[in-house]
Structure formats: C-alpha cells, structure tokens
Amino acid sequence: MRVRNKPAVLRTRYYTLNSDKDGYYYSLIVCHIPFRDENQLMLEDETPESCFLRRKDELRPLLTNVSSEDFAHAEQVIQQALAQATALNVARETRCENVTRETGFENIRDDQIINADEHIYQYQDDYCEDVEERGAMTDDIFLNNIRGLNIQQKNLFQRISTAIEKDLHGDDEKLLLFITGGAGSGKSFVLKLLVEQIKRCYAPTVDLLLKPKFVEVGSLTGVAARQVLGKTLHSLFSLPIEKGNSTAYRRLTGEKLEQERRKWRNISWLVIDEVSMVSYENLRMIHLRLQEFKNNDKLFGGINIVLFGDIMQLPPVKGHWCFVQPPWNAAEVNLWHAFSFCELTINMRQRNDTEFVDLLNNLRVGELTTSQLELLCQRRRVALDEEFKDGVVVRIFPTVKQVDEYNNEMTAMNSKQNRVYTIRSIDESREVATYGKRPPDNVIPKDVNNCGGLLSEVKLPVESRVMLRRNISVSDGLVNGAMGIVKTIKWPSLRRDQLEEGELPDCILVKFDDESIGNRLKDSDGCVAIPPVVATFQGTKGYGDIERRMLPIILCWAVTVHKLQGTTLDKAVIDLGKKVFAKGQAYVALSRVKTLEGIALSDLEPNKVLHKPHDGRALAEMQRLRGLHTRD
Numbered sequence: 001m002r003v004r005n006k007p008a009v010l011r012t013r014y015y016t017l018n019s020d021k022d023g024y025y026y027s028l029i030v031c032h033i034p035f036r037d038e039n040q041l042m043l044e045d046e047t048p049e050s051c052f053l054r055r056k057d058e059l060r061p062l063l064t065n066v067s068s069e070d071f072a073h074a075e076q077v078i079q080q081a082l083a084q085a086t087a088l089n090v091a092r093e094t095r096c097e098n099v100t101r102e103t104g105f106e107n108i109r110d111d112q113i114i115n116a117d118e119h120i121y122q123y124q125d126d127y128c129e130d131v132e133e134r135g136a137m138t139d140d141i142f143l144n145n146i147r148g149l150n151i152q153q154k155n156l157f158q159r160i161s162t163a164i165e166k167d168l169h170g171d172d173e174k175l176l177l178f179i180t181g182g183a184g185s186g187k188s189f190v191l192k193l194l195v196e197q198i199k200r201c202y203a204p205t206v207d208l209l210l211k212p213k214f215v216e217v218g219s220l221t222g223v224a225a226r227q228v229l230g231k232t233l234h235s236l237f238s239l240p241i242e243k244g245n246s247t248a249y250r251r252l253t254g255e256k257l258e259q260e261r262r263k264w265r266n267i268s269w270l271v272i273d274e275v276s277m278v279s280y281e282n283l284r285m286i287h288l289r290l291q292e293f294k295n296n297d298k299l300f301g302g303i304n305i306v307l308f309g310d311i312m313q314l315p316p317v318k319g320h321w322c323f324v325q326p327p328w329n330a331a332e333v334n335l336w337h338a339f340s341f342c343e344l345t346i347n348m349r350q351r352n353d354t355e356f357v358d359l360l361n362n363l364r365v366g367e368l369t370t371s372q373l374e375l376l377c378q379r380r381r382v383a384l385d386e387e388f389k390d391g392v393v394v395r396i397f398p399t400v401k402q403v404d405e406y407n408n409e410m411t412a413m414n415s416k417q418n419r420v421y422t423i424r425s426i427d428e429s430r431e432v433a434t435y436g437k438r439p440p441d442n443v444i445p446k447d448v449n450n451c452g453g454l455l456s457e458v459k460l461p462v463e464s465r466v467m468l469r470r471n472i473s474v475s476d477g478l479v480n481g482a483m484g485i486v487k488t489i490k491w492p493s494l495r496r497d498q499l500e501e502g503e504l505p506d507c508i509l510v511k512f513d514d515e516s517i518g519n520r521l522k523d524s525d526g527c528v529a530i531p532p533v534v535a536t537f538q539g540t541k542g543y544g545d546i547e548r549r550m551l552p553i554i555l556c557w558a559v560t561v562h563k564l565q566g567t568t569l570d571k572a573v574i575d576l577g578k579k580v581f582a583k584g585q586a587y588v589a590l591s592r593v594k595t596l597e598g599i600a601l602s603d604l605e606p607n608k609v610l611h612k613p614h615d616g617r618a619l620a621e622m623q624r625l626r627g628l629h630t631r632d
C-alpha cells in the first residue's frame, strides 16, 4: 500500500439542502468518507441521500492538523446532517405507508412502544431553562416512536413534516394549525416528536456555533409546560398577569426588545400545548409580541404556530375562550379563525378499557347514559382502603382549598407518629456584586414554577406522600411526576437528627408507588435516595440570577384537577362532589387514569356529571370546526 505523504486539498462546492439536495449529500460523503476511487463511493442505483444514510457509520471528520474544537465542530456538522436526513426520511416513510388500516396501532405490541417522554426526560429537567441545550433524541428512540404512532398521529406528523420542508425551502405560506382530540389521544406525545422533528430538520441550516433555536414550546401552567419540556407562556412572551377584562398591551422597548429579537431570530415554529386554558386575550398578546419580536406586521409575526389542546377540557381561568373573540377586538382580524383544524380520535391512554373510553367520550359531550352513571356510582362505592387507602394513592380535588386542607390533615395525622421537620432551600445570589449572599425575600418569585420548580420550604415527616419534580434517571423511571412515600431522612455527617430547624438533609429515601421505578438505584428496602438538586432562576425586580438548592419534591397527598391536566395516572381517588366548579373538570379528572378499575370516587354529585358537565360553546365550536374540516 502506498501512503500519500503530501497533503491534498479536497475540492467540493458549497451546497445547501435547498440549493441542490444531491450536491449537498454528495459533498458530505466526499468530505467525510475516506475513498480510493470516487466512483466506488456510491452504489449504482442509489441517490446521494440514501448513500449518505447507508454509510452513516463510516462518516467522520477527515481533518488533520486542526484544533480539537474544529474537529468537534466537524463531527457535530456530520451528526446534524445525519439527524436531519433521518428526520426527512422518516417523514417520507410515513407518507408512503399504507393508510388503509383502521386504527393503525393494532400491530404494535406495548413492549415495542418506547415512550417519547422517556428519552426527552433523560436530560436534566431544569424547568424554564434552555431545552435546546439538552441535545436531541437518539435515532432509535425517535424512529421507534414515529413508527409506533397510530395512523391519525402519523398523518398529522406527515402533514407537519411537509410544512417543515416547505418552510425550509423558503415558502411564504405558514402553517397555523389547531390539533385537538379527547384526553389521552396522544396530543402531547405527538407534540414532542414534532418538536424533535423541527430541531433535526432546521439544525444544519444555521451555524451551530451561534447556538440557534428554531422552535419554542409553551403552555399556560407550569405543570403543563413541564410535561412537554416547554416554558410558561407568561415567561416566553412576558405576558402581564390578567386582571379583570383588561386588554392593555404594553410594547417592549430598549434592550429587552433587542434581546428578544436576537432570541427569536431563527425561531420559525411556536408550539403551544393545552390551548384550552389559553384565553383569546393571551392569544392576541402572543400574536402582538411575535410581531414585535419579528419586527413585522404579519399574523403571529409570520411564523408557524401549532396549537395542541382539547376545548372540551378546562377553560381559561381569566378571559375569553381561545375561540371567542371579545367584542372590543371585533374590528381586528379573528386570530382563531386563521387556524386550520386536525382531530385525533383514537384514545391511547385508556386504549385497553373500551367501556371506560365510551364513558369518557359521552361525559366529554354531556351525554352520559344511565348505565354509565351506574358505573361511576359503583366506583363511589369502592372502599377507600387497601389500594385506595389514605396516603397510598393520590387524591384529586376540584379546588386548591380542598387540596391544602387534605395535605395539612394528612401531615397532622402523620405527625402523631413521626416528627415533622421543616426543611428550607438554600438560596444564593449568582450575580457578581452579591455572589454567594442570600437574596432578600422580596426578590424571590412567589410562584414555585418560577423557582425551577423547587419549594422554598416544606414540612416533612417521614411517611409523607411526595411527588418528584425533577428527572433523576429516566431509564429507571425516576421522572418528574413520579409519586411515592418518604421512608427515611438522612442528615449530614451521619447525624440521626436535624441540627437546626430548616437544615437541608443529605437525601431522603423514597419508596415509589410504581415498583419498577428506581430498580437500579434501590436499596435493600426498595427505597431510592433522592438528594437535593440545584436550579438557577431569575429574581424579581431585576435582581438577577439566584441559585436554589432543595429537595426536588412537593407534598402530594392530594392535587387539584387543574394541576393534573395533561398527566397520566394508574390510580387515583377522585372527588366529584359539589365543589366541582368548572365545565370539563369532571372529564379531565376521570380521564387522567388509565382504567376505570384504577378509580375510586370519594364523592360523586350526579348533577355534576349529568347536567351539562361540558361547555356548550366549546361543543358548538368543535362542531363548527368539524363542519369546516369535512367541507375541506
């Protein structure tokens, strides 16, 4: 073998995917796969794109005498091009599939389904921090999830992928799409895959050294935002806290505006989850903010908007439904009417319990039958012991007051046997001038969701029921939302007790409800050690960054229905008594649980499920949208 000693320059033109797709992939192959004979790089009947994917394991930076940063950069360019090619390819694959199957998921075994959450949760779940920084899904998980989509989800995935491709090719037409479906139809599941698809497809279009962002994900409440690793809409768009019917809109100015414009420069997609809770007023403010960020007067600043949600679920707490334009805005363009519509109708959460699916579908539209009411009454008669005993399973209440009362009651009951420890977070300034100091109380945000999801104080006896607020180990099931019981509190220096009130323990040992959780980290008693974690968040009044160290838990003997919108549970004791106050609340509460057997009702007021449990305007709007859709 002759080794070439003289360096040679490999010449290839600069192509982009849009300018010349074949040239683009061919130049990547030539630059990153060693060859003796260029004619043998590709097989006779293959395209440069399929050759690029076929030989993906051979691709590497063919650079010598370069810095390690340049080498790493070249490696990343290859990985991004590969991720993009895989994404575009899988979208084409779903397009070509036989779409005549009825439901589309009957051939898939449960053990073949890899939950989209699983991968995403591998990354430290620093709420409101930069999700883009957390890397991408592995190809295996991404492809398996897409292949596991049911037929409706696949069609939707394909529809958006087509819009992505068009957008990449500079098409002016933007996608404004409202995706709906009953609780458990897999909206959030698809959302995560779409976000991944967007990131993959756009990543090679801008130099990665600029750390560009292409998509933002938002939701109204912190918990819903957490479910999809997004941010709250209030933080994303600096929305004012709604008071009364005020629609006053304050434009951003100066450095803040410049900062936002830089942030949004490459963003061409906004995805909003649980849109039923977003008011029309908020939607309008988002539209105006985006015009400011993008510095134009196009609808939503001329970017693609995908809304996910079910208007038969919970309405906005303040303001009008997202589909009701307030009279004082009537002269403006109706933003809601600009959206096209897509509906998912296959229930993926309760798919193994058809009787329950029917009950939920009827409850959703206020058509519960007598036999379905009888099924609920049976769940009311279930004894609240054993698997449904106090403390063993989470209680769901309609109001915050009921939740607080129940949590306090349980802590008080628990305190008869176990000492109640007050545990406080350690907060330190991360600003240069005050570094390491404890920030004044009045600059610490009141809402825990603006503090990285970490509480400032918790009263914790052992045997408390808690919920994890961070992902510790995804593959082991230790994810945000996992619930269990605190069995031991471990204090620093192997001390048996807390040294002074407020002291933060080394860790707590938690026994999780789901026995499969924490298998790899469990001790001999089946408990998993949960140590304090760190979150950095912004102080109020312009204080700057604050770092908080705290146990990543909240007490969760009970939670409100509103907190749970968007989540999935195995078991729950639900209160559907007189305090049910919102339309859709009974439906949202019941639909969190996978099976009817997993539900016990601590109270049931038949009127709340029989007499208009849904909002008539929401139903009328669904019918209008379906009508438009069939006419399309």
Ligand SMILES: Nc1ncnc2c1ncn2[C@@H]1O[C@H](COP(=O)(O)OP(=O)(O)OP(=O)(O)O)[C@@H](O)[C@H]1O
Pocket: 113, 115, 116, 148, 149, 150, 153, 181, 182, 183, 184, 185, 186, 187, 188, 189, 190, 310, 348, 349, 565, 566, 567, 568, 591
């Ligand atoms: N194609 C799929 N394959 C496997 N599991 C799926 C699929 N689609 C959805 N799921 C699972 O079904 C459950 C419900 O899905 P998801 O939470 O996305 O529904 P949703 O429509 O967002 O519900 P909600 O309106 O209540 O928020 C989740 O556990 C999710 O992981």
